Amino acid sequence: MGLFGHRRTVFTDCDILVIGGGMAGCGATYESRYWGRDLKIVCVEKANIERSGAVAQGLYAINCYMGMQWGENRPEDHVRYARNDLMGLVREDLGYDIARHVDSTVHKFEEWGLPIMRDPATGRYQREGKWQIMIHGESYKPIVAEAARKAATEVCNRIMVTHLLMDATKPNRAAGAVGFNVRTGHFHVFRAKAVIVCAGGASHIFKPRAVGEGMGRTWYAPWSSASAYALPILAGAKMTQMENRIVLTRFKDGYGPVGAYFLHLKTYTQNAYGEEYESKWFDKLREQIGEYVDHHPVPTCLRNHAFLEEVKAGRGPIRMVTTEAFQDPHKETVGWENFLGMTIGQAVVWASQNIDPKHINPELTTSEPYVMGSHATCSGAWASGPADCAPSEYQWGYNRMMTVDGLFGAGDTIGGSAHKFSSGSFTEGRIAGKAAVNYVNDLGREQPQVSEAELADLKKAIYRPMENYAIGRNEIVAGTVSPSYLLPLHGLQRLEKIMDEYVGGIGAHYTTNAPMLTRGLELLAMLKEDLDHIGAEDLHQLQRAWELEHRVLASEAVTQHTMFRTETRWPGYYYRADHPKLDDTDWHCFTLSRYDRHSGQWQMEKAPVYHIVD
C-alpha cells in the first residue's frame, strides 16, 4: 500500500453528485432538489462554496440577461449575438436553451437578496449594455451559495476531486468520483447514480504576464484549474472547441475587466498618439476572414486583433480614455466601484502606480489565453441538447449529458455555448440538474457498481506525490531541487512555458503552426512522464499536484485541437501561421476529440454546425 496507504477512506453514497460549487454547481444543486425532493444530492467543492470559483471576489454585472419582461431581447437575439461573436460557430440549441431560462434565474438572485441596480427613469434593471445589467455584487457568491446549501443534502467543502469513477458493469457509465480532503487528508469516495461536473475553467495553462511574486494575478481565477476538462477527458467523454482559448483585453497589471467601461461609461481606446486605430486594421483583415469583419458588434477576437496589430506596429501602449467620463462624479464612482466589488487588485494597482483615471488614461493589455466555456469562447465537453430544439444529431439522451452515460455538466465545463457568464452558468446548472433527476428516476433501483480494485489503485495514485516527496527529500539536505522529484510549481512553470512558446501564448504573439504544435506535443508527453515523479510536501501541495495533472491534460487537448483545425478562425485569440485564413468550406464545423486513457491517444473528428435560428 505504500507509505500513505493508511489514510482513512470515507464513503458517501448519493443519487446526484455535483462536482464544484461555483455558479453552475450551485444552480445544479438548487434545481436537483426542486425536481428531486427525496433524492440525496451532494455537492463536493475543493474550496468553500461561500467564496469559491470565479465569482469569489464578487462581480459588478450580470452579463447575460434578456429582459423579456420588458420586451428588451428575445432568446433568438442572444443566439445571433453569440454566433456572431464566435465567428459563426456555436451550439445554437444549447445557447437558446439557456437564453430562454436565464431571466428567471436572475429574478431568483434578486429574490435571494442580490442588489440589482435600477434605472430611475424606467424602473427597469440598469443596463450596462444590451445584454448586461449592473449589480452591487460583492456578495454575489455567498448569496447564491446559500440557496445551494439549503438545497443540498450535504455540501462537502475542502475536497479536491481528482478522478471520476466508472461503472464496473457498464464501461461507458459514470458511477461517482474520488478525491481527498485538503485539510484532513482523508480519501473520499462518492458513489452516485448521476454526476454533474461544474468545476469551472482554466487559468495558468499558458504563461501569465505576471510571473514570480505576481503569478496569482491573472484575470480568470488562479484556482480555476481545468478539472472541468480533465475529469471528463479521463472518463472518455468527447470534448469540443478546445482550440477556442480566449484572450481578453484588460486593464494593465490588475486585469480589471473592460465591459463596464466600454458599455456603460462609454470610454474608448486610442493608441499612444491619441489616434483611433481599430478600423484601420479591418480592410487587411477582410482578406483573411472575409465579411465577418463587418459584423456588429465587432467580434471580441477581432477587437483584440486590431489591438495586437497596432502594438506590433509600434504605436503602443493602447490606452482607455477615461479622463472624459471620469469628470462626471457618478461615472467616476461607478468606475472605481466596478473594481472594488469585482477585481480589487485593479484599484490597488492604480493606487500604487499613481494612476488616477480622472487625470490619466490607463493602459490596457491583452491577457494570456484561458480555457473557458462561459465567456466569449466555448471550449468544453460535447453535450446532448434539449429535446424540443436540438437537431437529432445533438441528442443522445438527457439534456447536458456528455457522451458518457450519467455524466452531466454545466457552465465552463460544457462546450459550444458561449456568452453564458455567471447567470447563464447557473441556469445551465439548473438545466443539467433537472435532466440528472430524470436520469436517476429512470434508472429506478439500478445502482452503479464501483470496483474495489479501482478504488485501491486510485487511492495509491492520489497520495503518490506525498510518498515521492517523503522518500526523495532524504536525498537532499537543503533547497527545493531534488534529483528524484519535481515540485508542483516547477511542473506548472514548465507547462506554462511549453504552452506559451509552442501553442500560441503571449511570448509567441499568440502564433503557432504545425511544426510548433508537434514539438509542443512532444514536450507535453515528456512532462506527462515526469508527473509520475511529482513530489508534494503537504496536503496543500498535493492539491497543487492534482491541479497540475488536470491542467496538463487540458493543455494536451488544447494542443491537439489547435493542430486539427487547419485555419485561423479567431484572429486575436490565436493564429495558425501556416493557415492564416478563415476557411468556411472545410471548417464551418465543430472539432471533437476523444482521449483514450489506456493508450494515451487522441481521436479527432468534425461535427456539423446546425443553424436553428435565422
Ligand code: SFD
Ligand atoms: O465581465 C472543484 N465572469 C463574469 N460573469 C458575469 O456574469 N458578469 C461579470 O461581470 C463577469 N466578469 C468576470 C467573470 C469572472 C471573473 C473571474 C472576473 C470577472 C474577474 C464570468 C463568470 O464568473 C463565469 O462565467 C462563471 O463563474 C462560470 O461558472 P462555473 O460554475 O462554470 O465556474 P466557477 O464559478 O469558477 O465554479 C467552479 C467551481 O468548481 C470548484 N472546483 N471542486 C472540487 N474538485 C475539483 N477538482 C474542482 N475544481 C474546481 C471551484 O473551486 C469552483 O467553486 S467579466 O470580466 O467577464
Ligand code: AMP
Ligand atoms: P468584459 O468586461 O470584457 O469581460 O466584458 C463584459 C461584457 O461586455 C461581455 O458581455 C462582453 O462581450 C461585453 N463587451 C466588452 N467590451 C465590449 C465592447 N467593446 N463592445 C461590445 N461589448 C463589449
